[in-house]
Amino acid sequence: MHDMNQDTGLAIRMRGVTKIFGNDPQGALALLRSGKSKAEVQAQTNHVVGLDNVSLDIARGQIFVVMGLSGSGKSTLIRHVNRLIDPTDGEIVVEGNDVLKMSLPELRTYRRSTVAMVFQKFGLLPHRSVIDNVAYGLEVRGVPKAERMEKAAKWIETVGLSGYEQSQPRQLSGGQQQRVGLARALALDTDIILMDEAFSALDPLIRSGMQDQLVELQKSLGKTILFITHDFDEALKIADRIAVLKDGAVQQEGKPEDIVLKPANEHIEEFVREVNKARAIHVRTIMERGEFEACEFQVPANARCEDVLPYFAEHQWVGVTNDKGVQIGRVTAKRVIGALARYTPGVGES
């Protein structure tokens, strides 16, 4: 595998990945390539197009969120990264290794050491205790018992489940079970973590707490996280970059703010309408840079719009500072209103 090693700075690189479910995917693929739509292919051949020509570049150390409604192919997409599903066509390179060229033993080694996964339905082993579940990946990898128990105990503590080591998964709440799932993935200490709707089954409050914890863990560990969700708010909260998926095809890919401020099409516009933009948009993306007279109210550049709103009751504009506390620009009420207002092409763009 060494000779294929090509460092691009990317954790995951997908090119033209297409997946068609059915008995004769190649025939349906030819049809799709000839320009037929997903619905037409399904009507003609009864084959379902899961992914349609998906290309993504996921840089190291990011939280990359793939967002889409159910049936958009997002769960299919994430399963291509560790090849739980084989694509019909395309190329998948993870950490410089071509995943599709791996033999079965190579694939097992890859799954044990490079990608860990967290599941929507947790996927815990019901006949094993919490600590044995967390140590499962290490056990599969062949780590000696004492070492894997020690590591598992450490990760159980990190996710806040100390004292539950000997419990059975069924004795835990949904949120606790997913912490076990998260600890099980983190214990492997892989560079990449795949999270398939990991928080979707949880209550809103617990979900919010888990999101915060994930962002913090990512900051301290520097992992690459590919996160799947159907919840746009969740995507905006945790993502460094977002790709929106519909009918198996990527509709738009970019920073959260780009998607909120400039939705590429009506489908995305619909999501954006429902979302709390004041939380999604950072001050730094809408600020005016340059010298302005110092203002008594100042916020850091990575503050969110909702943080500056209260100040506008007192003042027309608010100063923006960099990490050292030096004012680097300002943000006006007009700018914030422009950003929060519904996006209309041509209006308010400067």
Added chain:
Amino acid sequence: MFPELIDTRPWRRAIDDGLNWVVRNWGDEFEAAAYPLLMLLKFIEDTLIATPFWLIMILLVGIAWLATRRWQLPLIVFLSLVFLGVMDLWEDAMTTMALMIAATLTAIVVSIPVGVWMSRSARVRQVITPILDLMQTLPSFVYLIPTVMIFGPGKIPALIATIVYAAPPLVRLSDLGLRSVDPAVMEASRAFGTTPSQRLFGVQIPLALPTILAGINQTTMMALSMVVIASMIGAGGLGYQVLQGIGRLEVSRGLFAGLGIVALAIIFDRITQSFGKQLQARIGLAEAR
């Protein structure tokens, strides 16, 4: 009358001649092949008969206690065993128990791998399911007589007939149990880079165990229901007492031996069921789904 389309007599003759040919030329080889089975049965039977009655009582009552942790089942087991002893059926009961245990052990060794194989391939399942149907519905005398012709009357044909009759439910339930393991758990296991055998022994079989145990329960029960027929070809035991009771028109003898079979059935049915329940609770299958 159904019109005679073809003459089937040559077919019948071919089958009869074929069997005779096998008996003449391969009888010894078949007997040699079945010898390990006979050794197993003899070993179990000798051990059970040589063991003092009180030790067997302690063991079975103890197992019943382990399976339930309550006093009811151990008491029932104790009373059933006392009944067998008082009615002077102890040695016959041990012979019958040996036949049942030997048949069940053999069925486990054969059925679980077949169940695993079936659970992995729809095609294998399509082929094996009708064979299992055949094994369960074909009147036992139909295969009993050829077996007796090949092996001669005695314990081997009795054991083989019992296995043929008792193994199918275990195969079916192993297959069912393995296939109904939560696919989400199997996928998670796959995502961690497990080998197929790590998945089979580490996830699938442990989670299917309650269902497999239900199959073992069924097998013991069906093995016990074969004892009267098995005794006709020389298996001895409680079935032989029933047979003698019928032959001599001694209703009491047949009745007591019959009740003895029921007592054995109760003991093994309740114990295996309780272990199944215990296992199910430990895995918490109901809640995990």
